[in-house]
Amino acid sequence: MRPLDDLKKVVYWHETEQAEPGPPLRESVDCDVVIVGGGYAGLWTAHFLKQAEPALDIHVVEAEHSGYGASGRADGFVTPTIGKDIQALVEQFGERRTAEASAAVGRSILEIGRFLRRNKIDADWEANDYLLAATSPAQLARLAEDRALAARLSGGAAPELLGARAAQEIIGSPAITGALRTGGALINPYKLARGLARVVRGQGVVIHDRTPALRIDPGVRPTVHTPGGRITADKVVLTANAHQFTFPGFRNKVLPVWSYALVSDPLTDAQLGRIAWAGREGLVEAKTFLTCARFTADNRVLWAGGPVLYFTGRDLRRRRMNEPRAYRELLTDFRRFFPMWDDVRFRYAYGGTIDITRDFAPHFGSLPGNVLYGYGFCGNGISATHTGGKVLRDLILGKDSDFTRLLYVDRLGRKQPSFPPEPLLSAGVRGMTRLLEWREGRA
Structure with a gap:
């Protein structure tokens, strides 16, 4: 293994495509909708809004450039995940509404693939599923529970629970003791973000790169203030991911935590030949703060997850x-x-x-003063943000639709649970981490 000091502290995906940031905002602008955050959630919202209402004047402000933040640092798993704890959603909303939300995100997987083909975006899309793998008796028991829940939510259809031998025939790791094969895909997340930004610009949306939002003044026509100018609009949409907490109303709603990844040199044929992994499926360990593995398009191994770290004071410094x-x-x-x-x-x-919420699930809704929001993807945002873009589209347009009735939407009686302030927050995170480790270690 290469010593830690010799590793490049650079996001691997960012070296797979050149990005030339667009110009920052240098004037005052008046428009219909301004979106704060040029990642997946903001760009899908702009895309679906333009499809529905092509005449809308839409601006996006992005502190860096599309794909620089969480969207371009994801591990590239496109999954039907709607939250870290689906059982809790069932207990709160019932099986029918949870199944509706799960189905909506599942459809987004197929629609993202179609979007890439239709717009000729080469994002290294591989529709080859992933293996949710157990490495302990406790994890295997939870996989059996997950399978039973999936069967109820889908009306009887559920993947087979594989034993160690069958699972290792798919991915030949001796650590795997059982698995569920789950539908999904793999993608280069940075290429998706950059391609989506190009499509949105082509629709007539103006993206202001290198334009952080400093302040938002809600009102009949709210205003976003930036270093180079301000944007006044009919609606402001906040899709700032882990930075959502920096805006009033969200300070204690979002916990920004750090997740990490390692990416190898390209594997040789001899190295590839030592393990059964012919289908190039994704690998995800069945625990809350997971570890995961996958191949990149050039046969590197990405190994990610592990410890999820919170730094006192919500420290996001590079x-x-x-x-x-x-x-x-x-x-x-x-x-x-x-x-x-x-x-x-x-x-x-x-x-x-990653933007973690107290209930480990996304939230969408509106605040007084024509400010809307979408956040809380908890590290599972590639497909969920696609669905979320449709939720925000319909909320912005004032439509009562299947999307605005999804359990994600706070106006349907769902509350935004809060985290405690510091110093209780740091102590609480440590306690929660120990509790999860204890729960997931039980046999």
């Missing part, structure tokens, strides 16, 4: 990319899963922030 303890834990887990790859050399080590 220096948090360099956290040796996170990479050490990732390397230890990698060796547990893939002892046959002791000569695989990692090249990249990087981190990114």
Whole structure:
């Protein structure tokens, strides 16, 4: 293994496509809708709004450029996930409404693939499913519970619970003791973000790169203030991901945490031949703060997840990319899963922030003063943001639709649960982490 100090602290995906940020805002603008955040959630919202109402004047403000943040640092798993704890959603909303939300996100997987083909975006799309794998008796028991719940939500259809031998025939890791094969896809998340931005610009949406939102004044016609000018609109939409907490009304609604990844050099034919993994499926360990693995288009191994770290004061500074303890834990887990790859050399080590909510699920809705919001994808946003763009489209247009009736939407009686303020927050995160580790370690 390459020493940690020798790893490139650069997001691997960012080196797969060149990006030239567009010009920042340098004037005052008046428009119909301004979206704060140029990641997946904001761009899908702009895309679906323009499809529905082509005459709308829509502007997007982005602090860096599309794909720089969470959207371009994702691990590239396109899954039907609607929250970290689907059982809690069932208990709160019932099986029918949970099934409706799950089906909507599942459809988004297919629609993203069609979007890429229709717009000729080469984002290394691989519709090859993923394996939700157990490595302990406790995880295997939870997979059996997940399968039973999936069968109820789908009216009887559910994937087969595979034993160790059958699972290892798909992905030959000796750590795997059982698995569920789940529908999904893999993608280069940065290429998706950049391609989506190009499509949205082609629809006539104006994206102001390098334009952070400093303040929002709600009102009959709310205003977004930036370093170079302000934008006044009929509606403001906040899709700021882990930075959502910086805006009034969301301070204690979002917990920004860091997740980390390692990416190897391209594997040789000899290295690839040591393990059964012919289908190139994604691999996800069945626990809340998961570890996951996949191949990139050029046969690198991406190994990600591991410790999810919160830094006191909601610290999002770039220096948090360099956290040796996170990479050490990732390397230890990698060796547990893939002892046959002791000569695989990692090249990249990087981190990114995730927007965690108290109930581990997304939230959409509106605040007084014509401000709307969508946040809380909890690290599972590639397909959920696509669905969320349709939710926000219909909320902005004032439509009562299947999307605005999804359980995500706060105006239907769902509350935004809060985190405590500091210093209770840091203590609470430590306690929650220990509780989850204890729960997931039970046999």
